[in-house]
Amino acid sequence: MKHYVGIDIGGTSTTIGLVSEEGIILDRLVILIEGFASGPIETFLDAIANGIRELSTKYGQPIEGVGIGAPNGNFYRGTIEYAPNMPWKDVHEVAAYLEKKNACRTVLTNDANAAAIGEKQFGVAKNFNDFILITLGTGLGSGIVSGGKMIYGHDGFAGELGHSIVVPEGRDCTCGRKGCLEAYVSIRGLLETYHDFGVGKASTPQEIAMKAQLGDEYAKETFVKTGEWLGLKLADAATYTSPEAVIFFGGIAQASDLFFPSLKETLEANVHNLYRNKIQIMKSGLPLNDAAVLGSAALVM
Amino acid sequence: MKHYVGIDIGGTSTTIGLVSEEGIILDRLVILIEGFASGPIETFLDAIANGIRELSTKYGQPIEGVGIGAPNGNFYRGTIEYAPNMPWKDVHEVAAYLEKKNACRTVLTNDANAAAIGEKQFGVAKNFNDFILITLGTGLGSGIVSGGKMIYGHDGFAGELGHSIVVPEGRDCTCGRKGCLEAYVSIRGLLETYHDFGVGKASTPQEIAMKAQLGDEYAKETFVKTGEWLGLKLADAATYTSPEAVIFFGGIAQASDLFFPSLKETLEANVHNLYRNKIQIMKSGLPLNDAAVLGSAALVM
Numbered sequence: 063m064k065h066y067v068g069i070d071i072g073g074t075s076t077t078i079g080l081v082s083e084e085g086i087i088l089d090r091l092v093i094l095i096e097g098f099a100s101g102p103i104e105t106f107l108d109a110i111a112n113g114i115r116e117l118s119t120k121y122g123q124p125i126e127g128v129g130i131g132a133p134n135g136n137f138y139r140g141t142i143e144y145a146p147n148m149p150w151k152d153v154h155e156v157a158a159y160l161e162k163k164n165a166c167r168t169v170l171t172n173d174a175n176a177a178a179i180g181e182k183q184f185g186v187a188k189n190f191n192d193f194i195l196i197t198l199g200t201g202l203g204s205g206i207v208s209g210g211k212m213i214y215g216h217d218g219f220a221g222e223l224g225h226s227i228v229v230p231e232g233r234d235c236t237c238g239r240k241g242c243l244e245a246y247v248s249i250r251g252l253l254e255t256y257h258d259f260g261v262g263k264a265s266t267p268q269e270i271a272m273k274a275q276l277g278d279e280y281a282k283e284t285f286v287k288t289g290e291w292l293g294l295k296l297a298d299a300a301t302y303t304s305p306e307a308v309i310f311f312g313g314i315a316q317a318s319d320l321f322f323p324s325l326k327e328t329l330e331a332n333v334h335n336l337y338r339n340k341i342q343i344m345k346s347g348l349p350l351n352d353a354a355v356l357g358s359a360a361l362v363m
Numbered sequence: 364m365k366h367y368v369g370i371d372i373g374g375t376s377t378t379i380g381l382v383s384e385e386g387i388i389l390d391r392l393v394i395l396i397e398g399f400a401s402g403p404i405e406t407f408l409d410a411i412a413n414g415i416r417e418l419s420t421k422y423g424q425p426i427e428g429v430g431i432g433a434p435n436g437n438f439y440r441g442t443i444e445y446a447p448n449m450p451w452k453d454v455h456e457v458a459a460y461l462e463k464k465n466a467c468r469t470v471l472t473n474d475a476n477a478a479a480i481g482e483k484q485f486g487v488a489k490n491f492n493d494f495i496l497i498t499l500g501t502g503l504g505s506g507i508v509s510g511g512k513m514i515y516g517h518d519g520f521a522g523e524l525g526h527s528i529v530v531p532e533g534r535d536c537t538c539g540r541k542g543c544l545e546a547y548v549s550i551r552g553l554l555e556t557y558h559d560f561g562v563g564k565a566s567t568p569q570e571i572a573m574k575a576q577l578g579d580e581y582a583k584e585t586f587v588k589t590g591e592w593l594g595l596k597l598a599d600a601a602t603y604t605s606p607e608a609v610i611f612f613g614g615i616a617q618a619s620d621l622f623f624p625s626l627k628e629t630l631e632a633n634v635h636n637l638y639r640n641k642i643q644i645m646k647s648g649l650p651l652n653d654a655a656v657l658g659s660a661a662l663v664m
Contacts, residue, residue: 192517206603208516213509215605216493217641220509222602225635227595230531237635294528301523302507302603304516334526334538340518 065123067114067166068359070173071132071156073147073200078110079355080117083363085184087352089117099149107156111163127362128160128168131176131354138218140170146236147200169361173197173354174221175212177311177346178205180357186309186347193307194299195346196223196292198314201236202244202251208303223299224248228291246291252314256284271317282320289321293328300337311346311353318345366424368415368467369660371474372433372457374448374501379411380656381418381426384664386485388653390418400450408457412464428663429461429469432477432655439519441471447537448501470662474498474655476513476522478612478647479506481658487610487648494608495600496647497524497593499615502537503545503552509604524600525549529592547592553615557585572618583621590622594629601638612647612654619646 063082070077072095079090091113098106118125134145140157142148161168171179178195181187187195191210197203202224206213213220224244225237232241233254245251252267259280264270273281296308310318326343333341346353364383371378373396380391392414399407419426435446441458443449462469472480479496482488488496492511498504503525507514514521525545526538533542534555546552553568560581565571574582597609611619627644634642647654 190517192521208509208514208521209512211510211512213514213604215509216491216607217605217637219637220493220603220605222605222635222637224602225637226599226602227633239633239635242635298527298599299603301525301527302521302600303514304518304521304523306517332528332540334523334540334543336518336520336523336526 064126065118065121066359066362067117067125067128068355068357068361069110069128069130070176070354070358071130071135071142072173073133076110077355078113078117079352079359080121081356081359085356085360087355088121090355091117095149103150103154103156104159106150107159108163111160114160114164114166125164125166128164128166129176129358129361130157130160130168130170131173131358131361132156132170133173135170135172135175136218137169137171137175137212137214140168142170167362171212171361172203172205172221174203175205175214176357176361177203177353178207178357179212179360180348180353181309181311181346182207183360183363184348184356185353186344187307190307192303193305193309194223194303195309195311198248198310198312200249202248206303206305213303223295226295226298228295243291243295247288249314252284252288255287256281259283267314267317271320274317274320285317285320286324289324289326290328292321293325294332296325296329296341297332297334300333300341304337305341307342307344309344309346311348313350315345316350365427366419366422367660367663368418368426368429369656369658369662370411370429370431371477371655371659372431372436372443373474374434377411378656379414379418380653380660381422382657382660386657386661388656389422391656392418396450404451404455404457405460407451408460409464412461415461415465415467426465426467429465429467430477430659430662431457431461431469431471432474432659432662433457433471434474436471436473436476437519438470438472438476438513438515441469443471468663472513472662473504473506473522475504476506476515477658477662478504478654479508479658480513480661481649481654482610482612482647483508484661484664485649485657486654487645488608491608493604494606494610495524495597495604496610496612499549499611499613501550503549507604507606514604524596527596527599529596544592544596548589550615553585553589556588557582560584568615568618572621575618575621586618586621587625590625590627591629593622594626595633597626597630597642598633598635601634601642605638606642608643608645610645610647612649614651616646617651
């Protein structure tokens with residue numbers, strides 16, 4: 063049995079998982095980023111390298127490859143570039159550094175791409191060659207698979223549907239532009255949609271979802287509108303890569319019952335007839351805590 | 364030297380070209396569709412099959428393969444499906460029929476995809492692995508190449524940017540929806556934009572271009588707005604496949620001086636900073652009469 067390492071680098075913590083070729087996470091280590099934030103990124107990367115060695119030693123197994131999913135990860139360069147939620151700005155050659163430290167093939171990509179690869183290898187996208195994976199969290203990330211291959215674009219930055227425009231001249235986005243999908247469909251976006259009704263406060267999408275389940279019309283409407291914005295943009299997305307499925311991943315996706323109906327209705331009402339009734343809307347098939355690690359490991363399988 | 368056949372099926376005429384592996388069109392035959400319109404499509408396809416044999420015999424050369432670019436052509440199925448500008452509606456198995464008639468490998472795709480492949484093989488896209496080709500004619504067609512491969516989508520219908528929405532609830536499109544890019548940027552779109560000023564009539568984009576060259580402010584503004592609509596949608600397109608170039612093909616593209624400046628300005632003003640100043644806007648490098656034939660031949664090379 064071959065062993066791989068999948069690493070999920072996030073804004074607050076990083077998980078290092080030892081993964082079998084069948085996609086079973088045999089063990090995992092979690093590193094909190096806080097303790098490293100004031101130092102150079104190398105100290106943090108050394109901790110990751112030690113973690114990989116620890117897992118390898120514990121199981122007495124050589125590691126076939128290390129895959130990393132990271133915010134603003136660039137597949138071509140193995141770099142994390144200007145990640146807004148990480149303590150280290152600028153461009154950092156993460157894959158090359160770890161490859162040298164551990165003498166083991168190391169591949170890095172952005173977290174949404176890693177999730178898409180994980181979904182293809184182990185999740186609901188096993189039989190799909192053309193699909194879009196959307197991660198709903200702090201932001202809206204996306205990974206596009208076409209003809210069985212990840213779309214990276216010429217510079218490694220393809221698949222940023224969160225920054226396609228859904229409302230011209232709409233809400234301010236963190237990227238400095240206006241009306242991006244991410245400004246409407248993300249944790250921040252959902253909270254803003256709910257607060258815009260002026261009827262109460264919520265500090266998490268889970269809280270809004272709970273209110274909706276309890277009958278709060280404004281909370282329900284928040285999710286209905288979220289689905290409509292998604293449906294509108296996915297009607298456009300179909301004209302680019304004609305996917306057979308769009309798969310949603312992340313905490314907000316757990317509330318799919320609240321926004322899938324309006325999403326599907328808006329999508330079908332707005333999509334060109336070439337694509338009508340062809341696109342499946344699905345939830346991720348992987349456990350929330352495992353998907354990123356599995357996807358990252360799948361990168362090097 | 365190997366010989367291929369490239370066929371450009373259009374709404375009014377079909378060109379059959381004998382193409383060398385270096386991309387030289389050695390000879391061509393043109394079939395006018397009008398004479399076949401009242402009969403079954405098979406009579407028309409038989410004429411194409413005879414044309415292929417005629418060219419092969421004339422040059423005493425076997426044909427290595429036949430490539431076809433056609434409106435609403437489906438690469439996976441080798442079919443022309445519900446082409447609005449052809450006399451034969453429904454679905455027609457064109458590639459299979461010709462393959463049987465000529466005992467020669469036959470591949471079919473839509474005309475914009477064929478143009479994109481031609482541009483990659485013989486035109487300005489030789490060194491690009493990630494680009495979008497846009498054909499401006501009766502409609503707006505597009506072919507998207509990512510990682511060196513054509514994007515077909517799960518059903519063969521990917522790359523229909525003409526039917527992405529540029530003006531929500533905007534102009535009626537021939538597809539039955541509203542606000543499609545094609546309703547603004549195409550022969551019909553340009554004429555409508557000019558006529559909307561209410562200052563005069565024009566029956567072709569060439570006429571508007573000539574007026575613009577002669578100083579007509581409304582004709583100039585027609586092209587400026589055309590560039591703005593394109594720039595807006597290409598800013599969105601970048602978030603899907605992050606292309607290094609967008610290449611324009613077709614009669615209207617000849618007037619690039621009139622709409623490239625506003626296109627570039629609008630694109631750079633609206634694109635996410637990940638993609639800023641990275642996307643080249645270019646004209647096709649192939650002669651208007653040759654590109655479709657060369658691209659179709661390149662399909663089977």
